[in-house]
Amino acid sequence: MTSPTNDARPRPAWTPSAAKPPLSARMMRATWRGLPPKRHRIAWEPGLTVPAADGSPLITDHYFPREEGDFPTLLVRSPYGRGVPWSPMYGMLFAEQGFHVILQSCRGTGGSGGTFDLWRNEAADGLATVNWLREQPWFNGTLGTVGPSYLGYVQWALALDPPPELKAMVVQVGLHDPYALFHTDGALKLENALLVGAGMTYQxxxxxxxxxxxxxxxxxLKGIVNARPLKGAYATALGQEVPWLDDVMTHPDADDPYWKGASAAAAADRPGIPTALITGWHDALVDQTFAQYARLRASGAEVTLLAGPWTHASALQQGWPDVFAESLAWLRAHLCDDRSDLRPTPVRVHTGGADAAWQDLDTWPLAPATTAWFPTSDGHLTQQPPTDRAALTTFRHDPAAPTPSLGGPLLSLPAGARDNSTLESRDDVLTFTGPVLTEPVTVLGAVSARVSASADTGHGDLFTRLCDVDAAGRSTNVCDGFAQLRTPGGEPAHVTVPMSSTAYRFAAGHRMRWQISAGAHPRYAQNPGTGESRVEAREFVPVRVTVHADSALLLPQGEG
Known part of the structure; x- marks a missing residue:
């Protein structure tokens, strides 16, 4: 790591430009409501060249207050370009509040030199940008980072070997582990892969x-996700082959050397950088955010967590006033020594369902007692443990008509809570429904399932979901999870399925429902049922799944 510039040395004079931000950014900025009033007029220096360590030019825009003053700097590095929406959301809004904002295109994108290679260059290019900042006359030695999604990953990459100037981070619906973005338990998250491929290729x-x-x-989309083999089928839609996307899709094993160095999780083990984490209950990266929070807490770092009623996209749309206010308060507290807008507790979560409301907490999770709910052969869900391990029911998953995905934590719309009635009417979807609740029940924390099941071919999938059934019979998804089912000997396997976390209050008069199926397509690539690669298989066979009585839905139930 290069040593920081000596702030005591004379700096060259700097005459700020008077250029206005681009018209498209100003027009979008004018449409936003519910944001703090701006404090400064701003200006824009576009197209600056920052040399990477290997000399590749990283094209950068600089937004700043058009006034005299000593302002801290925010670094925002993106593979999605420097125009709308990033220019108004980060360049303009934060500069108006009294920050220099460096909005930079990652290598191989937005005019920057070199070749984009998912995750591999972000740490080095981030440090090279900090070296460049040290030479700028307006840089006062105080640096923060902010941004969502992959813009969160570049923050974690920089924090792996943090420069001493880095004083705060704000990771919004962000990731630290690319493998977990694209795979779960060795199964390709097909929709995620295609959407990220389109975004990074064209945005x-x-x-x-x-x-x-x-x-x-x-x-x-329909032709791509049903292609056999799946490999290469995206090229027509994206208009070209994308080498890094091919690599991602064809390396499903987390221990494959391909993924070595991809995860920046170790950055959260450092206690030195105060970090604000923001997520939504239906964010595709919600589990990564909670993993970040747990590691930061264990390290003793100063950390705050905001979990709202959002998807990956809506956190930056309907949720933007809350997300921006949270981000701004954290950055002011740690870069400007102004803690006046910080909330009093480190955790704030939105509890959905009955009487939905924000809840301030001292930590997460609260570790309430876990309650087990068991399925019965007649489709009920009960707290009475089974007396044996008998087979309850079987169902057939047909790859010619795969069980569709519906809502949930997706990158795209329609994500989030949806009416599951049509899905649950299918023969390949099991439902187990609890009794009508006589009083509210709150589920607060990590949900999971323990499924005892077998697949007749030895290879299948398990997709399980917690739903809220209202008095009219409408079933709405709360959280869900996926795991592979491997039973080569035909004997039932005991599979633990993590189902993410939630803060949800089931109303009196409602019922809890546990949904089980053998897939959610095209959220996950289909299992061929033969043990072959999901991406390269040409032959797919139907799979019959048998679920046994010693299965259980595990809910962290708090006080009603």
Whole structure:
């Protein structure tokens, strides 16, 4: 790590530019409501060249207050371009509040030199950018980072070997582990892979090309996700082959050398950088955020957590006033020594369901007692443990008509809570429904399932979901999870299925429902049922899954 610049040395004079931010950014900025009033007029220096360690030019825009003053700096590095929405959301809004904002295109994107290679260059390129900052006359030695999704990953990458100037981070619906973005238990998250592929291939070219690419992907989606083999089927929709996407799709094993160095999780083991984490209960990366929080807490770091009623996309849309206020308060507290807007507790979660409301907590999770709910042969869900391990029921999963995915924690719309009635009417979806609740029940923490099941071919999947059934019979998903079912000997396997975390209050008069199926397509690539690669298999066979009585839904139930 390069030593920081000596702040005591004379700095060259700096005359700020008077250029206005781009018109598209100013127009979008004018549409937002519910944001803090701006404190400064701002200006813009576009197209600056920052040299990476290998000399590749990293193209960078600089937003800043058009006033005299000593302002801290925010670094925002993105593979999605420097235009709308990033220019108004990060460049303009934070500069208006009194920050220099460096908005930079990752290598190989947005005009920056070199070749984009998912995750492999972010740590080095981030440190090279800090070296460049040290030479700028306006840089006062105080640095923060902010950003969502992959813009969160580049923050963790920089924090692996943090420069001494880095004083605070704000990771919004962000990831630290690319493997977990693309795979669960060795199964490809197909929709995620395709959407990230489209975004990283086209968004840095501007909103027009990106929208066209997204629409083209939507038109071709059915053909792509049902192709046999799946490998390479995306090329028509994306208009080209994407080498890094091919690599991601064809390396499903977390221990494969391909993924070595991909995870930046170790950065959260450092106690030195105060970090604000923001997620949504239906965010595709919610589990990564809770993992980050747990590691930061264990390290003794100063950390705050906000979990709202959002998806990955809506956190930056409907949730933006809350997300921006949370981010701004944290950055002011740690870069400007102004803690006046910090909330009093380190954790704030939105509890959904009955009487939905925000809840301030001292920590997460609260570790309430776990309650086991057991399925019965007549489709009920009971707290009475089974007396044996007999087979309850079987169902057939047909790859010619796979069980569809519906809502939940997706990158795209329609994500989030949805009416599951049509899904639950299928023969390949099991439901076990609890009694009508006589008083509210709150589920607060990590949900999981312990499923005892077998697949007649030896290879299958388990997708399980917790739903809220209202008095009219409408079933709405709360949280869910996925795991592979491997039973080569035909004997039932005991599979633990993590079902993410939630803060949810089931109303009196409602019922809890446990849903079990053998897939959620195209959220997850289909299991061929033969043990072959999901991406390279040409032959798919139907799978009959048998569920046994010693299965259980495990709920961290708090006080009603």
């Amino acid at each position: 840095h070219h501007g909103m027009g090309p990106f929208i066209k690419a997204t629409l083209r992907l939507k038109r071709h």
